[in-house]
Amino acid sequence: MNIVVESAVANDEAIRIEARCAAPGAHCPVCGGWSSRVHAAYLRSSADLPCAGRQSVVWLRVRCFICANTDCPRRTFIEQAPGLTRLHGRTTERLRSTMDTLPLALTGRAGARIAAHIGIATDRNTLLRRVMGLPDPAPTEPRSIGVDDFSLHRRHVYGTVITDAVTHRVLDLLPERDAATLAPWLAAHSEIEVICRDRAGAYVEAADAAASQAQQVADCFHLRQNIANSVKRTVTGHRS
Template identity: 55%
Template sequence: MHDAYQRRLRDLPLGGQRVVIQLRIRRFICGTPTCPRRTFAERFAQLTAPYARFTIRLNRTLERIGLALAGRAGARLAAHLGLGAGRMTLLRRVMALPDPSFPTPRVLGVDDFATRRGHTYATVITDGERHRPIEVLPGREAAPLAAWLAAHPGVEVICRDRAGAYAEGAALGAPHALQVADRCHLLQNLGQAVEKFVAAHRDALRCVVVPSEREAALAVTGDAHASPPDPIMAPTGRRAQRQRARHAMVPDLLNEGMSIRAIARHLGWGRHTVQRYARAAR
């Protein structure tokens, strides 16, 4: 034996009290003359890792807390449990974990999400049968998706939104896979189409009068002195209020001297949307 030194390891609390293990580590001299290492220390592989300050079981507990609650919330729970770990300690434990490996799914889900709305987007790939995310790709173009599908053969069904870039990437990376539209986007597109159709034919819908029970009875009896039905009031609701506010906003900006393109950039709308509000009389 060459010498010894002390190591302090934090362990799981016991009875509500913090536990610190003091180890006396022995260092030995190698007896092989050609060994490049003159001395070496004994290891405690079942207790801790080299240069670690926590035991293995405490480290695993902090990993689970970090995965479940991340930084600040996990630090509050760790303090309540007597572990005394800060948010950066938990985040370092999570970042040190290896990325999980998943088999190539048979049913693949592809959709985009915004890391900064209106500026930065990414693509998330999910397992459609296990309902778990498996990969995040930069951007929302066709090339990253096609490259990922080419590197992971075996996908049979690709469930995606109706973006043309995803359709192109799926056709390039997995030409034999069946492409389907997910029900969320189908219902969303259907709702938007119905809403636009009703808004475009609102004037025609106002002419349709649903007769009341009294008017229906008078029509059956043939009473010619029946009073005409009351006119339908102007549309109400959140959508109508939102459209009136937008319609009032565009002329005000035009009166201030702003162009159609400047108003579109200022409000974050499309140019044709601003033109439609500018030309509408009401």
């Protein structure tokens, strides 16, 4: 980030920072040619991380260059400050990153409360929109999965949750907990080598039918649960 800060003025509510890009020119985003011919310049404001409880705003003087390449379809282009701002962004990258982290850790309402406390002007809906706008994590090809049932409506409706046994990320939710629902999912994922499951007959049936290449193992929770139940039965049997 090659930025020169020209002034910083603080009052009781806010800090205003004026800055400019230090480079004498910029590369055209279309043809890649270098240009230092300035067509115009203007001030662009971006909300920045608060400082000492006060909101900060960076006013960046950006220049519009004339592309020196006469064959280029782009006549003029506006310089960017990578690492500080992005095209059409109203916040600096570091504020954007903080505003993405808050709702991920705290959800919208608590995130907005903390944001107000540290001096970031936002609201819970804005924070939630930011989370919705984040790119999905890159899909992985898990080798080891966990398969278990979960309740959508206790004692009435159960589905199946499939997790990556290494990252513990949820990979998929299936609407039933029977072999007919799980088998097609397993058949479509022939890369799976290990299936951690409980001892429900349905999951054994699905794994035997659709994932014969995979090793089936009992997951820790159910092993411990079995041991605990056995100990309890034994102790109860010897109570007298």
